[in-house]
Amino acid sequence: MEEPNPSSPPPVVGGVAVPPTRRPTALVRDLFTAGSLFEKALQRELAVNPTGLDAMGHLVMSGPLSPGELSRRLDLTTAATTAAIDRLVDLGHVTRTPHPTDRRSVLVVPTDTSMARAMGHLMPMIASVDAVLDEFSDEEQDVITRYLERVIASYGIPDAEAIPSMAVPRSTH
Amino acid sequence: MEEPNPSSPPPVVGGVAVPPTRRPTALVRDLFTAGSLFEKALQRELAVNPTGLDAMGHLVMSGPLSPGELSRRLDLTTAATTAAIDRLVDLGHVTRTPHPTDRRSVLVVPTDTSMARAMGHLMPMIASVDAVLDEFSDEEQDVITRYLERVIASYGIPDAEAIPSMAVPRSTH
DNA sequence: GCTAGATTTTGGAGTATCTCGATTATCGAG
DNA sequence: CTCGATAATCGAGATACTCCAAAATCTAGC
Numbered sequence: 001m002e003e004p005n006p007s008s009p010p011p012v013v014g015g016v017a018v019p020p021t022r023r024p025t026a027l028v029r030d031l032f033t034a035g036s037l038f039e040k041a042l043q044r045e046l047a048v049n050p051t052g053l054d055a056m057g058h059l060v061m062s063g064p065l066s067p068g069e070l071s072r073r074l075d076l077t078t079a080a081t082t083a084a085i086d087r088l089v090d091l092g093h094v095t096r097t098p099h100p101t102d103r104r105s106v107l108v109v110p111t112d113t114s115m116a117r118a119m120g121h122l123m124p125m126i127a128s129v130d131a132v133l134d135e136f137s138d139e140e141q142d143v144i145t146r147y148l149e150r151v152i153a154s155y156g157i158p159d160a161e162a163i164p165s166m167a168v169p170r171s172t173h
Numbered sequence: 174m175e176e177p178n179p180s181s182p183p184p185v186v187g188g189v190a191v192p193p194t195r196r197p198t199a200l201v202r203d204l205f206t207a208g209s210l211f212e213k214a215l216q217r218e219l220a221v222n223p224t225g226l227d228a229m230g231h232l233v234m235s236g237p238l239s240p241g242e243l244s245r246r247l248d249l250t251t252a253a254t255t256a257a258i259d260r261l262v263d264l265g266h267v268t269r270t271p272h273p274t275d276r277r278s279v280l281v282v283p284t285d286t287s288m289a290r291a292m293g294h295l296m297p298m299i300a301s302v303d304a305v306l307d308e309f310s311d312e313e314q315d316v317i318t319r320y321l322e323r324v325i326a327s328y329g330i331p332d333a334e335a336i337p338s339m340a341v342p343r344s345t346h
Numbered sequence: 347g348c349t350a351g352a353t354t355t356t357g358g359a360g361t362a363t364c365t366c367g368a369t370t371a372t373c374g375a376g
Numbered sequence: 377c378t379c380g381a382t383a384a385t386c387g388a389g390a391t392a393c394t395c396c397a398a399a400a401t402c403t404a405g406c
Contacts, residue, residue, distance in 0.1 A: 019296070024314060025303040027321035031201070032208040034328040049392080068354060080393050082356055087392095104354045104401045123192070128327040130198040135323065136316065141197060143313045144320045148200035150308065154301040155207040222363080241383060253364050255385055260363095277372045277383040 028151060038125065045121055046114070047091055051076065051084050056093060056110065056118060064109040066099065201324060211298065218294055219287070220264055224249065224257050229266060229283065229291060237282040239272065 043053050051074060058073050059065060065073075071081035085108055088094040093114040099105035133141055216226050224247060231246050232238060238246075244254035258281055261267040266287040272278035306314055 018292075019300065019303075021299060021303045022306055022314070024306060024317045024321055025299065027318065027325065028204070028302060030325050031321060032205060034325050035205040035208075038328055051392080066354080067356090077394060078355065079357080079395080083392070099354095102354080102402075106355070119191075125328065126194060126198065127192065128329075129201060129324055130192075130194045132320065132323045132327055133195055133197060136320065140316045140320075141195070143309065143316050144197045145200065147305065147309065147313075147317045148197055148204060150305045151302055152200065152204050152207050154305055155211055155298065156301075224363080239383080240385090250365055251384065252366080252386075256363070272383095275373075275383080279384070 024147075042118070042121055046093065046118060048088070048093070051080075052088055052091075052093070055081075055084055055088065056114075059094065059108065059110045060115065060118065064097075064107040066105045066107060068105070070108060197320075215291070215294055219266065219291060221261070221266070224253075225261055225264075225266075228254075228257055228261065229287075232267065232281065232283045233288065233291065237270075237280040239278045239280060241278070243281060 039050075039053065043050065046053065046056065048056065054074055055070060058070060067081050067085055068078060070085070071078045074081060074084070076084065085094065085096070088108075089096065091114075092111060094108050094110050097107050097109055099107050133144075136144065212223075212226065216223065219226065219229065221229065227247055228243060231243060240254050240258060241251060243258070244251045247254060247257070249257065258267065258269070261281075262269065264287075265284060267281050267283050270280050270282055272280050306317075309317065
């Protein structure tokens, strides 16, 4: 409707030929995109910015945390974390309570109503992803598991898993 | 090392019981996390913020774009887009050239050196994800494809695909 | 039991990036 | 050729970050 792009994108980028990839590889990217969009929608839903959603994710996963620990997990300065917590408090998503044993510190604890609200959006989505597995046999599920494990490993990122984007507490068994 | 968390996270969040999920479902989340970390690393590599990386992704996928089209794709105001382009120009990632037919407009075109630099990081990673498929038979690859398609669909997000996070131009066939 | 250094949170100043509103140049239809 | 629509940019204000410093409390060592 506007741009002068020749209808098909170039097969060569920056002087580098782009190798063809197979469909599952493309789908992995699409999956990532879909996840990003879902996350954005959740941010709007909770009226928080990416930092706020990230913080809520850690609190949901790990329970009450001190601002210091939160700043480490969010990779923010403690000053910025203070500000982020202030915003969450104003929204009613968390409260500050005194640390039981260290009077210098504080515990940031998510409120029940905000937790329930977040879960109300997360659970249907998680359940629907999990339900997809019902369409596959046990053997097929093994294939899927192996594939996902290998792809994650191929990212070569040590200790993915550390950064939840509003994860559900893993039923660690 | 610090927090008063009882060693295992609660199975109930915000008064809502968390249903157990199967391993592939957890892996889908881990995959998302790994992708997010990779993206962050790429941002550092190119010295850009999330907006800058997103913009580069669109330019790589679609070729030169006008600031207006870019602002629509990034979901930013045109003013913010102007600033973002300024930053990319300063970094040498793009240049502004006059639009061939509309003298009001401009084309933002990625530089070869920055494209090559980005590709130098993207391609190995894409290739390694694609290479994982070699470990699976054709039938198994079909299973993987079906699974990924179904999971993406279950996100219920119309037109994922629109938002590239530094995608490679799809060899549209 | 006290003191000195470390740790925890918060506040203030400065910077980066966004929105909103206005400005200028150009396009395209009548 | 004029006028409403469209394109990019600029300036002012808001938001969210960094860095640095301050105040309270903890903890080790004497």
